[in-house]
Amino acid sequence: MMKITSYHENLLSDKERLAVFFEAITNKARGIVYDLGTGSGVLAAKAAPLANHVYAVEKNEISAQTALNTLSHFNNVSVMVGDASRIEFPENADLIICEMLDTGLIDEELIPVIKHARSFLREDGNIIPCAVLNGVEPINLRADHLCYQEELGEYFEVMGPLKIYDHLDLTREIDEKVDLSLKLNINSPGKVNGIRITTFTLLTSDIICGPTPMLNPPLLVPSNSLTVEKNQEICLNLKYIMGGGLDTIKARIN
Ligand SMILES: C[S@@+](CC[C@H](N)C(=O)[O-])C[C@H]1O[C@@H](n2cnc3c(N)ncnc32)[C@H](O)[C@@H]1O
Known part of the structure; x- marks a missing residue:
């Protein structure tokens, strides 16, 4: 079993954070889902049983290895290693999940990533967070x-x-x-x-x-x-x- 980093352990121990993301994913996941900045893969794992296919993108190679391990038992998840603000997705999305949040959205890349990924979102698609x-x-x-x-x-x-x-x-x-x-x-x-x-x-x-x-x-x-x-x-x-x-x-x- 891959060792999970303490950063991702801290993210996973924040139950309030996970609860709101899980509720939103349960409400919106369907069809093709992107999980951008998948980290440990926790949000992709929540979406996978509700989706046709999940593309889980992570730029940090160590985290991507953890995600690969977490998500290996799903046959409808592809882990992509790379920068989500540049990656070419093989099909358009019904839902984009992007937990690259930080105060004011100043330090993380959520805005440039969403700007790029939105061009792959279907007209009636959703983004979490919205x-x-x-x-x-x-x-x-x-x-x-x-x-x-x-x-x-x-x-x-x-x-x-x-x-x-x-x-x-x-x-x-x-x-x-x-x-x-x-x-x-x-x-x-x-x-x-x-x-x-x-x-x-x-x-x-x-x-x-x-x-x-x-x-x-x-x-x-x-x-x-x-x-x-x-x-x-x-x-x-x-x-x-x-x-x-x-x-x-x-x-x-x-
Ligand atoms: C706050 S963590 C969230 C991890 C996981 N989705 C969760 O909710 O526990 C953000 C993740 O996004 C990744 N990340 C940051 N910028 C990225 C980018 N431009 N492309 C892909 N991944 C990125 C980080 O390496 C980190 O694993």
């Missing part, structure tokens, strides 16, 4: 570097309410470049020197999931520092490239 909502809050951050909330514990304070700034419909064309200005309200006096980005995933139109231990942990991003009053409105300029990596994030407030 949409992503991103929200932002002003924070006081007691760290000078970008980090995930789980790494920092309580070393930050939320200074104002969450504002949803993006509703990404993955079934449509999406510009990878985000460059927006938005107003944020302040609840308490003090210092704002960062933002928290939180992502919510719509697996299907009626299954929504917030952050779980291995799915989109909230991201804390430093900005310049501003002294604020209660009920003040501040302006945030936020830039990043989806799929471009965390180094592309720039946050400025005034």
Whole structure:
């Protein structure tokens, strides 16, 4: 039996993450299914009994070996080793599953992969997830570097309410470049020197999931520092490239 990496063990131990994907797959899997970024093969294995054929794509060769092992007892699954943003699929899909999620879709390649794979999707086909909502809050951050909330514990304070700034419909064309200005309200006096980005995933139109231990942990991003009053409105300029990596994030407030 192939040894599964600790990264994939952690993904498999996140029951909430798996539960929402399994429910969505049970509702939508049929015909030809792509599982892009198959990793351990767990989502392809859920889809296989419901589909005619599953193409499970993985670019990491060690993970692809694990997937081959997990999926070897299905005679309707092909594991393809390669970059899902370039691969040529042998037939069009009724369903695309792509769990390459990360907060804001900034660090993983979900957007470029879906952009490419969507051209192989049948007109009445579905994508899991179908949409992503991103929200932002002003924070006081007691760290000078970008980090995930789980790494920092309580070393930050939320200074104002969450504002949803993006509703990404993955079934449509999406510009990878985000460059927006938005107003944020302040609840308490003090210092704002960062933002928290939180992502919510719509697996299907009626299954929504917030952050779980291995799915989109909230991201804390430093900005310049501003002294604020209660009920003040501040302006945030936020830039990043989806799929471009965390180094592309720039946050400025005034
Ligand atoms: C978050 S893991 C999900 C694994 C598995 N689908 C699951 O749900 O447990 C994302 C997987 O996508 C793979 N991946 C990332 N970018 C890829 C790309 N461009 N093409 C193919 N696989 C990719 C990673 O190697 C990783 O195994």
